[in-house]
Amino acid sequence: MDTHQISTAAIDLVGKFGHGAHQVIDLYREGGERAKAGLEARWDAAFEQSKPQLTAETRKNAARARKAFSAFxxxxxxxxxxxxxxxxxxxxGATVTAIARATDFAEAALRKTA
Structure with missing residues (x-):
């Protein structure tokens, strides 16, 4: 295996890492959105249950708080x-650049010794 093949394999590996990391981030985002929806549903259910016991001002404040928490x-x-x-x-990006530079240096060193 020469330096070009090694660098190509390393860059491919780093790219796969990046792709996998983006998939994990997407799952994190999706899970967070599901959690948000679940929390909103629980808040709404609790709010509906306690609504008759609350004053109009308290209901308004609770609705504003839910909206603010949800947005935050x-x-x-x-x-x-x-x-x-x-x-x-x-x-x-930095890793791919470092691999490319290391490959260039290695190839230059090989040319000098050849």
């Missing part, structure tokens, strides 16, 4: 997933 959770989920994607892309 959605933004946090989106930001964390996006941040993870950026981290994976940066890692993969």
């Amino acid at each position: 959770y959605a933004k946090t989920l989106a930001m964390s997933a996006s941040g993870a994607e950026v981290a994976v892309d940066t890692f993969v």
Whole structure:
């Protein structure tokens, strides 16, 4: 195996890692969205059950709180997933660049000794 074949295999491996990491991030995002939907459903059920005992102002405040919590959770989920994607892309890009440079140096060294 020469340096070109090794670097091609290494770059392919890093690419597969990146693809797998993106799949995990997608699963994280999907799971977070499902959790959000479940929490919203539980909140709504509890709210409906306690609604007769609450004043109009308390109901309004509870509805606003649910909306705020839901929006905060959605933004946090989106930001964390996006941040993870950026981290994976940066890692993969830097690793591929490092492999390419190492291959260039190795080939240059082989040419000098040949």
